[in-house]
Amino acid sequence: MEAPGMFLNEIPNKVVRLVAHFFEKLGLKTRFNAFHCAKRIVRQVLYAALGGYSAESCYQLLKVQLSSNEVASADIVLRHLHGLSPEKMQFQLAANIRQARDYAKEHYNEPVKVAIDFHEDEYYGDKNDPHIVGTKNKNGTNYAWRYITAEIVEKGKRLCIECLPVYSDDEKPVVLARVLEQVKRIVKVELVLVDRGFYSVECIRTIKKAMLRIIMPVIKDKKMKPLMNKHSLELPWVGNYTLREKDGETFTLCLKREGDEIYGFATNIPFEECGKEEMKKFVEKISETYDSRWGIETGYRVKSFFKARTTTRDHKIRQLYFFLTVILFNAWILTNQLLEKPITVFLFKHLLEQKFIHTDISPVTQPP
DSSP, rough: OOGGGGGGGOOOOHHHHHHHHHHTTTTOOOOTTTOHHHHHHHHHHHHHHHHHHOOOHHHHHHHSSSSSSSSOOHHHHHHHTTTSHHHHHHHHHHHHHHHHHTTTTTSSSSOEEEEEEEEEEEOOOOOOTTOEEEEEEEETTEEEEEEEEEEEEEEETTTEEEEEEEEETTOOOHHHHHHHHHHHHOOEHHHHHHOGGGOOOHHHHHHHHHOOOEEEOOOOTTTTTHHHTTTTTTEEEEEEEEESSTEEEEEEEEEEETTTTTEEEOOOOOOOOOOOHHHHHHHHHHHHHHHHHHHHHEEEEEEEEGGGOOOOHHHHHHHHHHHHHHHHHHHHHHHHSSSSOOOOOOHHHHHHHHTTSSSSSTTTTTTO
């Protein structure tokens, strides 16, 4: 295996610009007579994200590698991040995603499959904070910071194309509509894949209103279970189903058996055949297509490698750190699209650290 240093020129300049441009436009400012400039603050934030460090750990580690007067304390870094605008962060993230798509636009000329899902980070603090939401108990808390993301889930085309924070007063169909609107601006959408958390009349109606195809698993409620039992001896089965009798939504229901379990999928992909063989092929296609949704789960695991550690309850810092996981994930994806020989996420982190932390390239000045 070749040493990492032999790959130092393999991070394309486009990727370096992608990361640098986000910080350049973020609006991080220091006073004209401040001892630590914005470049140093951003360098430490990026170092924390690439290494999975807290602000304090980052400070201690960089003091060993750099001159101590070049490194800002954790308090100074976090104080500057607290002054950032959530709206500006959101705007710059959207611009960064468009830039990533444009750099590899030949991959996104055709319609793509997009998965949408929620991601949560546990919250320990005042439950009345409007920036957090109630959730299932996990690790001793019923509250979390929540984000909704949309990701292309096709091999060779993966890209996170939207990310929004979700607050306590946000309604799921409204947030979903915002995501779909933005996604349609970024790529041509062939199909939307969501989990059963979106199984409601309002969410199905929202996706239909956006003129998009959808596949989602159904919930085995008191109406669905008897229907599954009724058709249990004739699976796979396809038919029309109406969710909620009054002011409901009708969709194509696909039922299949796996082992002792019966599973169902809701879709608005038309099925006009009636033969048993056609039903079997249609249900298999729906089930296999939905399996690609797990790409968004893989994406979350990869993004976790770019997540700085923190215990802060400041929603602006939390939002920045989560947005950085998206930006660095996309930068890694873009790197592998531009290179003939793909690199691992770990080598990518090492190379990007060399570019920004141990050279004179400033993350707040776009490199040539």
